[in-house]
Amino acid sequence: MLTLYNNAYSTCSQKVRLVLAEKGIAWEDRQIIFKNNEHIAPEYLRLNPNGVVPTLVHDGHVILDSSVIMEYLDEVFPEPPLVPRDAPGRAQMRKWLRYFEEVATPSVRPPSFNQAFLPRFEQLSDADFDAAAQARPLRKHFYKRMGKGGFSDADLTVAYDGFRQTAERMDAALEGQAWLLAGDRPSVADCCVAPLYDRMDDLGLADLWRGAPHVAAWLARFRARPSWSATFYPGARLSDTLDALGARRRAPADLVAC
Numbered sequence: 001m002l003t004l005y006n007n008a009y010s011t012c013s014q015k016v017r018l019v020l021a022e023k024g025i026a027w028e029d030r031q032i033i034f035k036n037n038e039h040i041a042p043e044y045l046r047l048n049p050n051g052v053v054p055t056l057v058h059d060g061h062v063i064l065d066s067s068v069i070m071e072y073l074d075e076v077f078p079e080p081p082l083v084p085r086d087a088p089g090r091a092q093m094r095k096w097l098r099y100f101e102e103v104a105t106p107s108v109r110p111p112s113f114n115q116a117f118l119p120r121f122e123q124l125s126d127a128d129f130d131a132a133a134q135a136r137p138l139r140k141h142f143y144k145r146m147g148k149g150g151f152s153d154a155d156l157t158v159a160y161d162g163f164r165q166t167a168e169r170m171d172a173a174l175e176g177q178a179w180l181l182a183g184d185r186p187s188v189a190d191c192c193v194a195p196l197y198d199r200m201d202d203l204g205l206a207d208l209w210r211g212a213p214h215v216a217a218w219l220a221r222f223r224a225r226p227s228w229s230a231t232f233y234p235g236a237r238l239s240d241t242l243d244a245l246g247a248r249r250r251a252p253a254d255l256v257a258c
């Protein structure tokens, strides 16, 4: 009934897996392997013309975009609620979702590519790299900006600044409450951003929220939930597969300093 096309270490996939696990929904796992270009294969593009994961298929309906999928799941499987039932509460939740999509989500990409994904591309000829960028409907210009040499220190500085701002805002909101919205369990707003923290931590960048104790406590609280271990199974972190990815680690201090 529910099929999720997703990838183990994709943060957008992890958002949706957290919601599925919090709700205890059974689903079919269809892994999309990036290095085999399965996300830009014609049969997958027919399902998701953006050439990204995740994609949810439910009773023949194709649902795209991780944040849309999270809200869809809450509508179709209302218990336990991960979306506020009142309009002002939903507006609060969407305020966070849009802010995360504008600031935190793009902040995670430059360090992720520089530290983990670049080796896949830097061995390509210029023509093959161009073709790889052109083949990505949503990310053509992002890949061109990265180039075979990776994102610049200026790009990394913008990314770190955005993530620090996210942590500061969340820290203020989390003072005196366990989760971003009222309630005794994580909402889709928490599920949206938590995988981004896990990724930054995995990249050695946890210093970005060193001055945000409520964020650190929130992350520890989330990591103690069964939904977390269901989502972050072995292989779901870049550090689990760094060798397979041919990744290089740079010293965090070196990265944060720029």
Ligand SMILES: N[C@@H](CCC(=O)N[C@@H](CS)C(=O)NCC(=O)O)C(=O)O
Residues within 6 Å of the ligand: 010, 011, 012, 013, 039, 051, 052, 053, 054, 064, 065, 066, 067, 136, 139
């Ligand atoms: N707005 C989309 C973005 C999805 C997205 O960027 N997914 C990444 C993985 S987290 C991807 O599939 N990237 C493919 C690529 O870089 O070619 C969503 O939230 O679903």
